[in-house]
Amino acid sequence: MKRATGLALLACGLLAAGSLPAATPRLEAFRRLLVLEQGRVKPLDTYARNLLRQISGGSSPAGLDAVAWMARVLFTPRETLDMKVFRVERSDVLPAIGIDNRGQGLYSFSDLRPGLNRLHGLAYRYAAAGAGRPGGFENEVMRLFRNISVYYGLLDAFAFSRPDGPMTGAAPREPAILPPGAGREEPWLVPAQAWARNAALPAAMQDEIALLADAARAYAAGDSLGFDRSLEKFNRSLRERLGPAAGRPWKVSLEIGYNRVAPFFKAGLAYGLALLLLLAAQFFQRRLLLKLSGLALLAGWLLHGVGILARMAIMGRPPVTSLYETFIFVSWAAAAMGLVMAWMRRQELGILAGAVAALALLVIAGGYGLDGDTMGMLAAVLDSNLWLAVHVVTIALGYAGCVFAGIIGHVAIIQALKRRPAAMARTADALPGILAFGLAFTAIGTLMGGIWADLSWGRFWGWDPKENGALLLIAWCAVLFHARLAGWIGRVGFAAGSVGALVVVALAWFGVNLLGLGLHAYGFTSGASRGLLAFILLELVFLAVAVPLARKGSRS
Amino acid sequence: MPDKTGFSISRRLRSLASLKLTVVLLLLLCFLVIAGTALQAESGLYAAQRAVFSSWLFLLFGVVPLPGMLTVALLLFINLLAAAAWRLQYRWRRAGLILLHYGLLLLIASGFVISLTAxxxxxxxxxxxxxxxxxxxxxxxxxxxxxxxxxxxxxxxxxxxxxxxxxxxxxxxxxxxxxxxxxxxxxxxxxxxxxxxxxxxxxxxxxxxxxxxxxxxxxGAGRRLPYFASAMLFLGLLLHWLAMIAAAMKKRQAPGAGSAL
Incomplete structure (x- = not known):
């Protein structure tokens, strides 16, 4: 056991280290610039990655480092006009603004420039009319326009340092990297804004603006040493001027490290590897492959947990505060259940269910991560509070139990279909315990939520959609236990009911957020409703076809 | 004969404790929650409250009469009460389950107290x-x-x-x-x-x-009642969980003891 853990730690370290040397060293000080965006002070590293991800729709163009791209956009913007970074999701958007569809989904600013006037007109009309549904034409027009505007607003942020002056004539709006004072409430300034009112600013800020101008000129001249030195001086000056408000250096380093390692992506790879090894173990009947598969799951889980801890340290808040984080956390909890099950001598089943649940939830989280900064600020009503944090984590554990049971339910039904009644019975007999875990944690978490709601909103229960989702899950699990006790359902029925619990979890999780109402609707997203419907239909068809056949299979 | 009538009345009362009734009522509850949430998305919480969540009778699509949430809650309360009287096995190892069901009784009761007085x-x-x-x-x-x-x-x-x-x-x-x-x-x-x-x-x-x-x-009255109910449910779940773990350990030890002989 000790050796296995050691091996998993090693694998985890290798996974994390795999991406370290990628960055160009001379951008270190640039990466550490602080940017105020959407209420949060973050390293420019995070800002640049999020922006490029948002513009290019998740798949950054081959070989393009977000921070290097950002440096070029800010300091040598003309070089970036022909870089293909703008993702256009729908094929009918470009013809509508008079541009031919060429190549693969990614376009440069120069490609899009001839259509900008029309795009601008359309986007304003749609926005004024409040038009658009997720994934629709109007939304894509508005999204593309917004992305181009952000890019356009960056081009002249350092225009004052260039001999040829401004390119656009528009006032630059980002990045806000110059804090006017130590007060946290004042908006930070974009370098060009600060330059425009240079004389009115305190001497320390004037020096900082001069340092930024030096850095920009050094970059354009290819003087990487001068670039680095000026920005280092700038960062030091900010720290001296602002004190702790400038963000602690270790937190900046931690966040940059978190971005580089991408722990959840790597954890997903490890879970995928665990599944492949499990498949190979079935094929070749080797204990070693099975062991390696379990180690891959353990390594992924450790890295996953480190990622969650890093987020908690960076933001100084509990593990689950946003929709994105619910997926990350439930995924991690499901992997933990898989490990526990594997440790209790149910290796194949534990690894299979743990890795499938964890991987699927990480993939969903990745989709939500595209919406921008995953470490956004919280609205007042959800501001951090110990009781609330415990409530959310407890519910998340309950959901994890039900998801885990749902996947094992699938396995049991498939085993019955394959006419392996002994294996099926062994699988199905694990279900009541797991579902009871899910039920208990969901119930306790819901009650805690009720107490929190009473303390802060004045009612224990308000039929809010999110509360209803949890109640539905509790009632459904209670149905299963009582129907089993009454003899209405047997092993197959309970397995099918567990699959049903998975559907209910999906409804409680997404359906409620897709309704977009209530105090709990803290996340909103595009395109997920169709996925949800497809998933529910698929599961219902699976149950309708498989359960009658499985009934026969489990008896033979 | 009075004796027989008495017998059949008590039998009828006992059938109120039926597990199958529990299952049917819980399924109805599931259905009402879904219907009420969907209605809420369409015409707001107030309408959903009046039509489903605080009503005795719910008309599906305005035609099909179904029991409203209040009716289902009351029937579940009666079902639980009957179960407490006749079905629950009062043994130490069932203490968690018993506490759980009494906690639920209190939770439903407090729901009625709060919604009637608030x-x-x-x-x-x-x-x-x-x-x-x-x-x-x-x-x-x-x-x-x-x-x-x-x-x-x-x-x-x-x-x-x-x-x-x-x-x-x-x-x-x-x-x-x-x-x-x-x-x-x-x-x-x-x-x-x-x-x-x-x-x-x-x-x-x-x-x-x-x-x-x-x-x-x-x-309003009864603001603290759900807190007591929650405490009972929490304790009940904890006890039941411990009992389950104890039972599992016993089961695990049994074959080991057999092979030692």
């Missing part, structure tokens, strides 16, 4: 304004407070550079006869006084930068 009002004050008369959700005037509230100042803080609210805070003065004191009501920090609870609910900005603040005011 009064919810609103109070809107502009900065500098005093008031004691409360309005109902539909805008009609409701009760009058036994004290006067004055809004001294309302403050709203946003996360810098965004429209995401960080906090809402109202500073108020409470006047009862000659006695005056100050208090702060903010998001998640209500003011409780003489059985009334004031929650920061909304705000508005008028011209000249004068702000107004709206409190939701709740009065």
């Amino acid at each position: 009064r919810e009002y609103f109070l809107t004050l502009r900065e500098g304004e005093s008031g004691r008369s409360l309005t109902l959700a539909d805008g009609r005037s409701g009760a009058s407070l036994p004290f006067t509230l004055t809004l001294l100042d309302f403050e709203k803080a946003l996360h810098p550079g965004t429209d995401i609210p960080k906090s809402f805070t109202s500073r108020v003065e409470i006047r009862e006869g000659q006695a005056r004191r100050r208090a702060v009501i903010s998001m998640n920090r209500p003011l409780r006084l003489r059985g009334y609870t004031f929650y920061q609910s909304a705000y508005a900005e008028e011209e000249e930068g004068r702000e107004s603040s709206t409190f939701s005011v709740v009065q």
Whole structure:
């Protein structure tokens, strides 16, 4: 056991280290610039990655480092006009603004420039009319326009340092990297804004603006040493001027490290590897492959947990505060259940269910991560509070139990279909315990939520959609236990009911957020409703076809 | 024969404890929750409350009559009560399950107490304004407070550079006869006084930068009942879980003991 853990730690370290040397060293000080965006002070590293991800729709163009791209956009913007970074999701958007569809989904600013006037007109009309549904034409027009505007607003942020002056004539709006004072409430300034009112600013800020101008000129001249030195001086000056408000250096380093390692992506790879090894173990009947598969799951889980801890340290808040984080956390909890099950001598089943649940939830989280900064600020009503944090984590554990049971339910039904009644019975007999875990944690978490709601909103229960989702899950699990006790359902029925619990979890999780109402609707997203419907239909068809056949299979 | 009638009445009563009834009622509950949530998305919480969640009879699509949430809750209560009388096995190893079911009884009962006695009002004050008369959700005037509230100042803080609210805070003065004191009501920090609870609910900005603040005011009995019920449920789940673990350990040890012989 000790050796296995050691091996998993090693694998985890290798996974994390795999991406370290990628960055160009001379951008270190640039990466550490602080940017105020959407209420949060973050390293420019995070800002640049999020922006490029948002513009290019998740798949950054081959070989393009977000921070290097950002440096070029800010300091040598003309070089970036022909870089293909703008993702256009729908094929009918470009013809509508008079541009031919060429190549693969990614376009440069120069490609899009001839259509900008029309795009601008359309986007304003749609926005004024409040038009658009997720994934629709109007939304894509508005999204593309917004992305181009952000890019356009960056081009002249350092225009004052260039001999040829401004390119656009528009006032630059980002990045806000110059804090006017130590007060946290004042908006930070974009370098060009600060330059425009240079004389009115305190001497320390004037020096900082001069340092930024030096850095920009050094970059354009290819003087990487001068670039680095000026920005280092700038960062030091900010720290001296602002004190702790400038963000602690270790937190900046931690966040940059978190971005580089991408722990959840790597954890997903490890879970995928665990599944492949499990498949190979079935094929070749080797204990070693099975062991390696379990180690891959353990390594992924450790890295996953480190990622969650890093987020908690960076933001100084509990593990689950946003929709994105619910997926990350439930995924991690499901992997933990898989490990526990594997440790209790149910290796194949534990690894299979743990890795499938964890991987699927990480993939969903990745989709939500595209919406921008995953470490956004919280609205007042959800501001951090110990009781609330415990409530959310407890519910998340309950959901994890039900998801885990749902996947094992699938396995049991498939085993019955394959006419392996002994294996099926062994699988199905694990279900009541797991579902009871899910039920208990969901119930306790819901009650805690009720107490929190009473303390802060004045009612224990308000039929809010999110509360209803949890109640539905509790009632459904209670149905299963009582129907089993009454003899209405047997092993197959309970397995099918567990699959049903998975559907209910999906409804409680997404359906409620897709309704977009209530105090709990803290996340909103595009395109997920169709996925949800497809998933529910698929599961219902699976149950309708498989359960009658499985009934026969489990008896033979 | 009286003997036989007695027998059959008690049998009928006993059938109220039936597990199958539990399953049917829970399925109905599931259905009502889904229907009520969907209705809420379409025509708002108030309509959903009236049609499903606080109604005895629910007309599906306006035609098909189904029991409303109140009916289902009452029937579940009766079902649980009967189960407590005849079905639950009162043994130590079932202590968790027993506590769980009694906790549920209390939870349903407290739901009825709260929903039957609760009064919810609103109070809107502009900065500098005093008031004691409360309005109902539909805008009609409701009760009058036994004290006067004055809004001294309302403050709203946003996360810098965004429209995401960080906090809402109202500073108020409470006047009862000659006695005056100050208090702060903010998001998640209500003011409780003489059985009334004031929650920061909304705000508005008028011209000249004068702000107004709206409190939701709740009065009613049984506010603490769900806390007791929650404690019972929590303890029940914990005990039941421990009992299950103990049983599993016993089962695990049994074959080992056999092979030692």
